[in-house]
Amino acid sequence: MTRFFYTLLLLGILITGLKAQQPAKKISLVDSLKGMLEQKIPDSLRARTNFNLAEQLLYADTLQSNNYLEQGRKLIKKNAYLQAIYYYYAATLESRTDLHKSEVSFKKAHALLAPFKTEDAYLLQAKSWHNYGVLQQLKDNYRGMADALLNKAIPYAIKSGDKAYLAVNYMDLSLVFKNNKQFEKAQIYIDSTLQILQKVKGKKSYKIVAYHTAAENYVFLKKYPQAKAMLDSASVLLSPNPESPLYLDYYFAEGLYFDDVKQYDQAIISLDKGIEMALKLQARNEEQRLLMQKLHVLRSQRKFDKALSIANYLLKQKDMLFLSDDRLLVYTDLAETWSGLGNMSEAYKWMKTASLMRDSINKSRLEKDVHELEIKYKKAENQREIGVLKATNEKAALSVKNNRLLAWLLGSVALFLLIISFFGLLYFRNSKKLTKQEEINYRQRLKELEQDKQLTISNAMLEGEERERQRVGRDLHDGLGGTLAGIKINLSDVVANTSPAGKDTELGKIIAQLDNSVNDLRSIARNLMPETLLKFGLETALKDLCETFNNNGLKITLQLFDIQESMEISMKINIYRIIQEILSNTVRHSGASQLLLQCSQNESVFLITAEDNGKGFDPESANHTKGIGLDNIRNRVALLHGKMELNSAINEGTAINIELHVGE
Structure with missing residues (x-):
């Protein structure tokens, strides 16, 4: 099956969402901003110019970037708006070195920007929420990223009127769905991106990235003519600048396309071009992405020795494979590669390593879910204690009221004997009614307690059922599913070493039946655990x-x-x-x-x-x-x-x- 490496694509879009400028244009913009600082301009404009320079120089010169940020901070004074946007730029710079600190600064920027209702403030809110969402994705929290884009970044981008940045957020939302293999949904947001960019003048690099992404998604949808059309559109825009870093994603998409249509030699040529450029530009993330795709092509060609060499190289790179999902992919590739080489001992070793990694990922996510349940439980306990205290106070108030009524009746007895008899009778009748009402209330309370008990039991049974569904679903998918996959590898290896005349025998039919069983197993797991x-x-x-x-x-x-x-x-x-x-x-x-x-x-x-x-x-x-x-x-x-x-x-x-x- 085709591998998926969208995770690393997001690492390069933290600042503006996409690679929006070519080197020559970026230098021109930096010089222009520096020229503004040499002129006599208001402190507020000077502060914003310093902030913009800090953002533009983030990847070119980190030291200068931090210096410009600090110069801008000194000019804030009591300007609340400058204070708010400072945290946005600070969070952007911190994202290079400290993700947790960056996340805190983005939250601060959200709070300080909220009172401002201008288009500029809305655009900064959109960028801030977008980049906050990217941080969630880097923590394997795809749900958090989708929430930040859908409910925050996209509404603010619409308010700002910046259609190009709205397209950026739609594109990134499509990547979330692609990561989760929901390619039809991803295509909806990709189409929205392309429709917006067709109406926006310029933004050439935005369109190039959109074409790359659309081409990849069409490959996963097996719509090869549409994928080729997207690649051709990107190539036309890229051709005037053969040294553009955007070629890295183009070569990946082209290699993915040729791999899926089984033109493996063409795929290797495209991927090698991309790897050579990545090495030249020291683009480590793109290098990893291209190498992992090349590894898959080599395995498809049954060139297992070369595939093994790439896998071992990736494992030695300390700055690569920092995401657990990427390590899991490489471990799985190693298992299948060793299997192709006939070394079942090594294949089993790496399959076991992949299984342990998968269990570790599931465990960490389970611990997070348990933590959230514990918070909800404590909240429910606090609410219950408040309810008990409220009932006690009401009972005390009722007792005080009754005592006052009794004191008034006793005082009346001393003044008027006739009134004593009248009120004595009235009190007796009221007491009788009150006793009867208390009895009714008591029975009603017992009935409510019984109903609450039944609901609690039903709730516990249903929660237990859901937990058991999830456990069985995970066990079937990760346990028995992995075992069946291993059996399939072994049977496939036996068939591969069997003479052509024997491949259509009962063993081949058994493999087909095993495939159907795996598909049925996954369907049952999904039904038990609605991911x-x-x-x-x-x-x-x-x-x-x-x-x-x-x-x-x-x-x-x-x-x-x-x-x-x-x-x-x-x-x-x-x-x-x-x-x-x-x-x-x-x-x-x-x-x-x-x-x-x-x-x-x-x-x-x-x-x-x-x-x-x-x-x-x-x-x-x-x-x-x-x-x-x-x-x-x-x-x-x-x-x-x-x-x-x-x-x-x-x-x-x-x-x-x-x-x-x-x-x-």
Whole structure:
């Protein structure tokens, strides 16, 4: 399979989002800014000029870059806006040496820029959130990057009116989806980028990078004519400047294209050109990216000795493979390369190393999830303690009120005997009513406690079920899946050493059956553990779920209105499971050809409506029948303090209306 190396592509876009200038133009801009400092200009403009010089010289001269930043800081004085943008530029420079410090400075810039409502402030907010998102990606937090781009950087870029920078954010968002192998979604944002750039004058280098990215994505979609057209468009723009660093990405995309169409010799030529330029420019990240693609081509050519040489070289480079996902790819490549060389002992060694690395990655992510659950638990405990204290205060206030009433009655007895008798009778009657009311309240409280107990038990069972689903999903995918993959490697090696006449024997059929088993295993793992929900939110997960069921002879029309992704993950999972059960029941029992599914949210109320044109059933009979599907739906609805209405009749289809409470 084709490898994916988009991670390193983001490392070069932290400052402006893309490689926006050629060397000659960058020098001209620096000279122009230095010339402005020699003139008599206001301190505020001088400060901004120093900040711009610090950004422009970041990669050319780090020492000068820091000096200009410091000169600009001295000119801030009491200017709140300059103070805000200083943190943006400081965070940009810190990103070269200290990612944590850079992240703190970006957060400071967000807070200080918030009061300003100008286009310039909006653009700086967009850049600040964009670069903050890149920092999240460097920490393997793709969800954090997507959130920063979608909910912050892109809205601010739209407000700023800078269409070119809006295109930058769409392009980077497409990379997030490509990293997660969602190529169709990635193509949507790539197309948006290209449409915007067609309307923007200049920005030649932006367009070149967009063409590179589009070409790569089309290769992964197996749309080779479109990929070739994108490469040709990039080549036309690049040809006037053969020394442009943007050729590095062009050679990679071209090598990827030739590799996928099995023109391996052409792929090697393109990648070697890129590697030679990367070495000349000392572009270590691009060198690594090109070498890893070349390694894949060599393995496709069965030139395992050369592939092994590249893999060993990469392992020796301390400044490469700093991301765990990249190390995992190289370890896997080494296992497959040694397998191709027939050294199964080394192949097993590297496969085991890759497996341990994969377990380590999963463990670190699990620890993060556990930490988040612990925070939520402590928050719930604090809320419970506040509730107990409030109830105690109310009880004390009621006691004080009753004592005052008793004192007033005793005083009245001393003054008027007749009034004593009257109020004595009144007090007796009131006491009787109060006692009766207290008894009613006590029974009601017992009933509520019993309901809370049942909900707690149901919640624990459902949470346990979800944890078990995730555990089984991971075990199937990472454990049994890895084992089946290893078996396939061994069987493939046996077939490779078998005479041509024997390759179509039962052993070949067994390998094909093993392939089908691996695919079925992965499908089961995805169903048990909805990764799309955890990574990209409820709306995306529901769309993917409906696409899956559309393949079962049922046309599903999904309509989503105002879905808020800020609700707790446990609520999202319950909503996802409810809809999954509805779809499953419709496919298995209704015989419907069409299903309309609507999901909407109004603050803390979440509404689900499902209507199909199936054969229907008698709801009264269903209420007396033990059905696991309906019971699961009712349990989850009750857990979210909701209510469900089921309308159906024989040969008239079925309609389900559910109202859930997802707020605090």
